[in-house]
Amino acid sequence: xxxxxxxxxxxxxxxxxxxxxxxxxxxxxxxxxxxxxxxxxxxxxxxxxxxxxxxxxxxxxxxxxxxxxxxxxxxxxxxxxxxxxxxxxxxxxxxxxxxxxxxxxxxxxxxxxxxxxxxxxxxxxxxxxxxxxxxxxxxxxxxxxxxxxxxxxxxxxxxxxxxxxxxxxxxxxxxxxxxxxxxxxxxxxxxxxxxxxxxxxxxxxxxxxxxxxxxxxxxxxxxxxxxxxxxxxxxxxxxxxxxxxxxxxxxxxxxxxxxxxxxxxxxxxxxxxxxxxxxxxxxxxxxxxxxxxxxxxxxxxxxxxxxxxxxxxxxxxxxxxxxxxxxxxxx
Amino acid sequence: xxxxxxxxxxxxxxxxxxxxxxxxxxxxxxxxxxxxxxxxxxxxxxxxxxxxxxxxxxxxxxxxxxxxxxxxxxxxxxxxxxxxxxxxxxxxxxxxxxxxxxxxxxxxxxxxxxxxxxxxxxxxxxxxxxxxxxxxxxxxxxxxxxxxxxxxxxxxxxxxxxxxxxxxxxxxxxxxxxxxxxxxxxxxxxxxxxxxxxxxxxxxxxxxxxxxxxxxxxxxxxxxxxxxxxxxxxxxxxxxxxxxxxxxxxxxxxxxxxxxxxxxxxxxxxxxxxxxxxxxxxxxxxxxxxxxxxxxxxxxxxxxxxxxxxxxxxxxxxxxxxxxxxxxxxx
DNA sequence: CTGAAAGCGCTTACAG
DNA sequence: CTGAAAGCGCTTACAG
Numbered sequence: 001x002x003x004x005x006x007x008x009x010x011x012x013x014x015x016x017x018x019x020x021x022x023x024x025x026x027x028x029x030x031x032x033x034x035x036x037x038x039x040x041x042x043x044x045x046x047x048x049x050x051x052x053x054x055x056x057x058x059x060x061x062x063x064x065x066x067x068x069x070x071x072x073x074x075x076x077x078x079x080x081x082x083x084x085x086x087x088x089x090x091x092x093x094x095x096x097x098x099x100x101x102x103x104x105x106x107x108x109x110x111x112x113x114x115x116x117x118x119x120x121x122x123x124x125x126x127x128x129x130x131x132x133x134x135x136x137x138x139x140x141x142x143x144x145x146x147x148x149x150x151x152x153x154x155x156x157x158x159x160x161x162x163x164x165x166x167x168x169x170x171x172x173x174x175x176x177x178x179x180x181x182x183x184x185x186x187x188x189x190x191x192x193x194x195x196x197x198x199x200x201x202x203x204x205x206x207x208x209x210x211x212x213x214x215x216x217x218x219x220x221x222x223x224x225x226x227x228x229x230x231x232x233x234x235x236x237x238x239x240x241x242x243x244x245x246x247x248x249x250x251x252x253x254x255x256x257x258x259x260x261x262x263x264x265x266x267x268x269x270x271x272x273x274x275x276x277x278x279x280x281x282x283x284x285x286x287x288x289x290x291x292x293x294x295x296x297x298x299x300x301x302x303x304x305x306x307x308x309x310x311x312x313x314x315x316x317x318x319x320x321x322x323x324x325x326x327x328x329x330x331x
Numbered sequence: 332x333x334x335x336x337x338x339x340x341x342x343x344x345x346x347x348x349x350x351x352x353x354x355x356x357x358x359x360x361x362x363x364x365x366x367x368x369x370x371x372x373x374x375x376x377x378x379x380x381x382x383x384x385x386x387x388x389x390x391x392x393x394x395x396x397x398x399x400x401x402x403x404x405x406x407x408x409x410x411x412x413x414x415x416x417x418x419x420x421x422x423x424x425x426x427x428x429x430x431x432x433x434x435x436x437x438x439x440x441x442x443x444x445x446x447x448x449x450x451x452x453x454x455x456x457x458x459x460x461x462x463x464x465x466x467x468x469x470x471x472x473x474x475x476x477x478x479x480x481x482x483x484x485x486x487x488x489x490x491x492x493x494x495x496x497x498x499x500x501x502x503x504x505x506x507x508x509x510x511x512x513x514x515x516x517x518x519x520x521x522x523x524x525x526x527x528x529x530x531x532x533x534x535x536x537x538x539x540x541x542x543x544x545x546x547x548x549x550x551x552x553x554x555x556x557x558x559x560x561x562x563x564x565x566x567x568x569x570x571x572x573x574x575x576x577x578x579x580x581x582x583x584x585x586x587x588x589x590x591x592x593x594x595x596x597x598x599x600x601x602x603x604x605x606x607x608x609x610x611x612x613x614x615x616x617x618x619x620x621x622x623x624x625x626x627x628x629x630x631x632x633x634x635x636x637x638x639x640x641x642x643x644x645x646x647x648x649x650x651x652x653x654x655x656x657x658x659x660x661x662x
Numbered sequence: 663c664t665g666a667a668a669g670c671g672c673t674t675a676c677a678g
Numbered sequence: 679c680t681g682a683a684a685g686c687g688c689t690t691a692c693a694g
Binding site for chain 3: 332334335336346347350354379380381382383384385386387388389
């Protein structure tokens with residue numbers, strides 16, 4: 001392994017001079033030495049040792065991406081892949097490295113961040129309850145996404161989940177629907193709850209209701225489609241908390257001999273390309289996942305460069321994308 | 332930050348004794364000290380500094396996952412997400428950390444591996460040509476997936492892509508099809524080429540042919556569906572190199588007023604859940620992506636524990652999953 | 663513009 | 679079972 005010392009010896013200078021060249025502090029080194037050193041570095045294939053660098057500077061150029069869960073969700077939907085896929089190049093462009101962690105136990109977070117002296121962290125998924133503890137234990141920039149923690153000084157990039165629910169409800173109502181159901185996955189997550197709340201509040205504001213037994217947890221109930229088909233009070237409109245869920249539901253309903261949107265109308269959430277590939281094309285609430293990821297990464301770097309930057313909470317808009325999965329009912 | 336030294340001082344022992352406890356070398360420390368030290372560690376919330384550890388031991392517990400491309404492919408299909416989602420928990424269970432790299436320039440690989448003293452690496456995607464160079468430059472275990480490099484000592488976990496093509500061809504022929512097309516994405520990748528080769532060879536062995544202008548690169552041709560519909564010599568059977576591609580194709584054909592499988596029959600590749608959610612349910616060549624990921628991770632750790640382990644090349648089987656996207660043509 | 667010294671927090675390799 | 683010493687490859691903080 002080639003070290004600074006090796007380069008220094010060969011160039012006839014001290015390690016400090018080589019260190020300055022490696023770190024781009026070129027104004028502090030003579031042109032002659034810069035050139036000589038750069039040539040030797042190239043010739044020898046010198047790669048700086050990041051572990052040594054981190055140890056002595058007490059900080060690393062590692063950004064940790066902390067994903068909630070054991071990976072099951074990661075493999076199932078494109079949401080996490082889109083987030084991570086967007087963040088990685090962003091991090092790399094800035095000369096940083098990305099560590100990926102799956103977290104099922106909050107206590108692991110601080111340990112994983114500290115052991116590598118991570119410079120910043122981006123959280124993907126639901127980390128509502130322990131945000132405060134995580135923040136107390138870590139002094140590096142922590143950017144949450146989709147968090148509904150009530151901690152005041154939190155940096156978060158989220159979307160208007162509530163509005164998503166509102167838009168879905170309004171759309172169903174406009175199309176003449178009068179009976180509704182909500183299907184959520186990971187029902188305990190605030191995101192899923194907010195979408196539900198926006199949906200329910202809006203229905204009620206218009207004089208309709210969402211029966212509590214029409215709110216289904218797709219994670220608990222094995223066959224959501226069957227449950228919906230056997231409602232005592234039948235429904236025509238179903239709002240699903242994700243496109244993935246909506247697409248599965250459409251498929252399951254079809255297997256039960258039901259047609260979408262003729263028997264059941266469905267609105268999804270996310271706006272992934274998938275939704276426009278299926279038949280009927282899925283009406284959905286669109287969120288800009290890539291933008292969310294990019295903003296989260298931006299904020300991390302802003303706070304790394306200027307730790308005094310204020311905590312900011314960003315809420316991205318959502319919009320209804322009307323396609324073919326909601327039928328118009330004449331009233 | 333709490334260090335070994337702090338713990339040692341508080342326990343009234345040397346850093347070495349603490350170090351032994353931290354590293355689980357409990358047989359070398361008195362029970363009394365073990366207990367005392369463990370309590371202090373817990374009380375102080377001591378977290379070992381991995382950068383210091385790596386520097387002094389000249390090795391780290393980092394596994395690098397190297398993904399080919401700039402992330403575009405990562406965000407588009409569940410393939411990479413499934414691979415990564417499977418590998419992460421596996422790596423974490425063993426007390427290792429995972430770094431994720433997107434690579435568009437081969438030269439970056441060695442630099443990224445070396446700078447962190449990575450202990451091993453798993454490659455996802457096409458790394459055919461530079462395998463030899465990568466191997467020469469790095470002495471840690473390198474596990475490739477889906478590589479068709481001819482380097483002899485390569486560790487690779489792949490699938491029988493050729494057989495996938497064979498199965499698709501046979502199925503089409505059995506169902507009475509006589510005219511064929513192949514749609515591939517990233518046509519330059521060996522994986523896509525092998526699937527094509529198995530398909531073409533089998534067609535020819537049965538007295539049929541695959542015209543070269545019926546081989547389309549989905550990455551280059553904007554509207555593959557339209558191209559297929561305007562073939563001078565029409566086809567009835569289309570083999571797509573991935574499920575994602577097949578699903579898009581079905582959607583595009585539908586937009587052109589064509590029906591699957593009535594006008595065109597389609598076979599995909601991968602066997603993702605998605606394929607059984609759409610209508611018609613997609614007939615496809617199934618590969619066990621999760622298994623591929625797990626085996627790749629297993630091999631990395633086997634070679635870390637025993638560097639003298641022989642290079643092994645594993646080829647997983649594939650199978651045809653018959654669903655509804657291939658029509659029977661009476662002959 | 664240059665460099666000598668100290669130190670980051672561990673582990674390795676000994677000695678006892 | 680225990681510990682003192684040296685060193686991993688850098689950076690920080692000075693001094694000149």
